[in-house]
Amino acid sequence: AQTIHQWPVAEIKAVGSPLSLGCTIKGKSSPNLYWYWQATGGTLQQLFYSITVGQVESVVQLNLSASRPKDDQFILSTEKLLLSHSGFYLCAWVKLNNQAPLFGEGTRLSVL
Amino acid sequence: QQQVRQSSQSLTVWEGETAILNCSYENSAFDYFPWYQQFPGEGPALLIAIRSVSDKKEDGRFTIFFNKREKNLSLHIKDSQPGDSATYFCAASEGSSGNKLIFGIGTLLSVKP
Numbered sequence: 342a343q344t345i346h347q348w349p350v351a352e353i354k355a356v357g358s359p360l361s362l363g364c365t366i367k368g369k370s371s372p373n374l375y376w377y378w379q380a381t382g383g384t385l386q387q388l389f390y391s392i393t394v395g396q397v398e399s400v401v402q403l404n405l406s407a408s409r410p411k412d413d414q415f416i417l418s419t420e421k422l423l424l425s426h427s428g429f430y431l432c433a434w435v436k437l438n439n440q441a442p443l444f445g446e447g448t449r450l451s452v453l
Numbered sequence: 454q455q456q457v458r459q460s461s462q463s464l465t466v467w468e469g470e471t472a473i474l475n476c477s478y479e480n481s482a483f484d485y486f487p488w489y490q491q492f493p494g495e496g497p498a499l500l501i502a503i504r505s506v507s508d509k510k511e512d513g514r515f516t517i518f519f520n521k522r523e524k525n526l527s528l529h530i531k532d533s534q535p536g537d538s539a540t541y542f543c544a545a546s547e548g549s550s551g552n553k554l555i556f557g558i559g560t561l562l563s564v565k566p
Contacts, residue, residue, distance in 0.1 A: 373551055373552070375551060375554075383558070383559075384542065384556045384557065384558045384559055385497065385542065385544075385556040386556075387553060387554060387555075390551070390552050390553075392552075398552075400553060431496050431497075433496075433551070435551045440499075440502070441485070441487035441489075441499050441502050441544070441551060441554070442499075442551040442554065443498075443499055444489075444496035444497050444498070444499075445496055446495065446496050447495070447496045449494075
């Protein structure tokens with residue numbers, strides 16, 4: 342079965358601390374992968390996308406970076422968190438060609 | 454300037470009624486329009502999608518009506534149920550690869566029993 346898994350489920354971090362969020366896809370090789378950010382009660386903003394290992398395209402600059410170290414893994418990170426980084430981070434993938442992305446369960450981040 | 458606009462931030466209907474959620478867009482190059490349903494605390498789930506070559510797409514109780522000339526579309530939810538209460542997002546992109554998918558602000562639907 343093809344599955345998407347995000348970790349951790351939730352994080353509470355201090356301003357200025359580093360962050361690393363992960364996403365793993367099982368059951369599909371070379372999927373297109375995406376990171377989205379959603380403010381509480383807000384819309385979804387695409388941050389990054391990747392179509393292959395080692396290649397990541399930035400859509401919006403929010404003092405975050407992304408990497409794709411393996412075919413089935415997508416990492417979102419920053420060295421220094423800001424208050425504005427709080428929100429819901431969602432990883433998404435394209436399961437079938439020419440179909441809309443499917444989302445993971447998300448990671449809730451609170452920056453204090 | 455919002456590229457994808459959802460005219461209502463909230464909508465309330467009674468159980469059994471048809472809920473109509475509206476969406477419009479600016480970019481004529483958009484040709485793929487998925488709708489997502491999101492419950493609190495969960496990731497959005499893909500509900501139904503339409504390509505600009507079609508004017509209607511139906512899947513069970515959910516139907517998209519699409520008007521390319523007017524650059525708008527609507528999601529109709531027939532026989533609404535309390536379990537349909539959620540936020541619905543209209544999205545748009547050029548092509549269906551998912552790259553640079555633009556979302557509207559969402560419409561919070563409440564279905565009263």
